[in-house]
Amino acid sequence: MTQLETAMAILMKVFDTYAAGEGKPDTLTKGEAKTLLEKELPGLLKAAKNQEEVDKMLKGLDFNGDSEVDFSEFVVLVAALTCACHNRCVKK
Structure with missing residues (x-):
């Protein structure tokens, strides 16, 4: 598999x-999403100022309001975080 195919497979497996x-x-x-973030993106949670901020972020993942995070919603989060990291790392 290519690097991108491997990355996609890892995203699916983690979810x-x-x-x-x-x-x-x-x-x-909500509990599973929080555990995923704690284990897979610990730096993100450490950057949160308080638990309310974390809860707000978890609620924000649920774009369709069904109180669950589906794979599409998860991928949007990963893509947004990737873009944020990439933009921060780009040298101008």
Whole structure:
């Protein structure tokens, strides 16, 4: 597999691993989403000023308002964070 194909497979595997914990196997509950962020993006949570900020971010992931985070919503988060990191790292 190419590097991009490998990255895509890893994204799917990470999502599926955490989604399998509770609730539906194809969505993340609030608890699963929080655990995923704590384990996979610890720097993001450390940068949060307080728990309310983390809760607001988790709620913001649920674009369609169904109280769950599906894979599409998860990918949007990853893409947004990737863009933010890339823009910060670009030298002008």
